[in-house]
Amino acid sequence: MKVYAFPRGGITFEDPTVPPKDASVVAFLPGISVIPLAQHTGSKAQPVVSVGDYVKEGMLIGRGKGPLSANVHAPVPGKVIRMVSWEMAGGTTNDALVIRMEGSFEKLGKREERYPWEALAPRDLQWLIAEYGIVEMEGEGCPLADVLASLGSVQEDSITLVVRCVFDDPWLVADYVVCQERLKAVVEGSIIMSRASGVSRIVYAVSHKERNLGELLLAESKSWDIPASLVLVGSRYPQRNRRELELVLREYEKKEGLALGALLIQGPATLAAIYDAIRLKKPILDRYIAVGGSAVKTPQVMKVRIGTRIGDIFAECGGLVKEPQRIAFGSPLLGRTVVDLDEPVIKTSYAVIALLKGQIGGTVTRSCISCGECRTVCPVGLDPEAVFKQINGPEQAVADRVAECHGCGCCEVVCPSRLPLSTTIVQAASRRN
C-alpha cells in the first residue's frame, strides 16, 4: 500500500520519556476540581451556578455565549466552593469554578444506556453537539457547532470527513490509546459527524507505522452505509498539520481518481466525544492524557477527569524524581509552559510533561553558525534564518514569506544556536495580519 508523505523537510521525533502505548490507567477522582469556563477558543462561558450550589455529574455549569464559545459541564458531583480567576501562562486569565466532590455519580459506575440516534435529523444532531459542549479536542478547542456552521456554504455531499490518526509526535500517544481502547466509539462518532454535516465519504488517514490500527478502523466502519477508505500517511512531523495532511490527501485523491471535495479533519478524541454525547447523552467528563518527561517517576497514559489538577496527576505517577526545569501542557515542541501545579486538565489537554534540565537543552542563544539545518527541515521551503534576520526590515518580500510559515516549529527545534526562529516568525506574521 502506498504511503503518502509530504515532500520536503520535517523531523522525525523519538522520546524515551513518553509513556508506553499499550494501555491506560484510570486516575483517581479528584477531591477538588477546578473547571475553567473557557476550554474553547471563544469567550468564557457564563456560569449558571453560584458558590454554595450543589451540582450533579454532567450538569451544565457554564453556558457558552457568542461565537466560538461552548457549554461547560460538571465532571463530578459536588458543591461549588469558590469561583476563582485563573491565571494562565502568558498573562491571560480564565475564570474557574472550584467543585468539592460530594454525593453520588449519575454516570460513573452505572450501566450505560445507549440511545438511538439514527432517526435524528442533521439539525437535531448539531443542536445536541452544541448542547454537550463538544469542541475539537486535538486542537485549540474550536466548538464543533461553529465548525459545522462554517460548512453551511459547502454543497452537501461534497465533503469528506478525514479521521486523523497521524502520530508524528510521540506525545500524541494518548490519541493512539483512544483509538485502541475506544475504536468502536471513534468509528461511530465519525458516522454521527458525517450525518450531522452532510459528509459523503470518510477517509481514515493513519500513520503508516500503525497500519493494523487503520485496518481495524476500516473494518469497523464497514458495518455502516457510508463509503470509507484507508490512506497510509507519513509519520514525520508535521504530517498531521492541516497543510501537510491536505497536500498528501490531494495526491491520494488524484491517484485514486476520487473527488474528495472539502476536507473536514477531526481526531479520535473528538469523535469519541461525539459518540458519548449522542449515543450516551454524556458531555466531556474526562479525557486521555500522556503524563511523562524525564522528571516523572512513572510515565503513563491516564484517563483523567476534566478539572483534575496537574499536581494530583504527577502524585499519581509516583511523583517527580527531581525538581523539573519545565512543566507544560502538550509536547516539548509545542506545549504551553505551566506556572502553577494547580492548573487543571481541560478538554484540549493531551499531555502533561515535566522535564529535567538535560531534556530541555541550553537556553542561551548564540549567533547563527550558518549550518543550514533550519532550511533543511522547513516543510514550506522557507529560509528561516534569512526571514528571522530581516523580520524588522521594510521589505515586502519578507512580509510575504512570513505569511507562508505555518508555525510548525521545526526550524527552532533543530537550530544549534537556539535562536527563537519560529517563535519570532509566527509573532511577526500575526502582527502583519
Ligand code: SF4
Ligand atoms: S519557518 Fe515556519 S514553516 Fe518553516 S520550519 Fe520554521 S516554523 Fe515551520
Ligand code: SF4
Ligand atoms: S539552524 Fe540556526 S544556526 Fe543553523 S543556519 Fe539556521 S539559524 Fe543559523
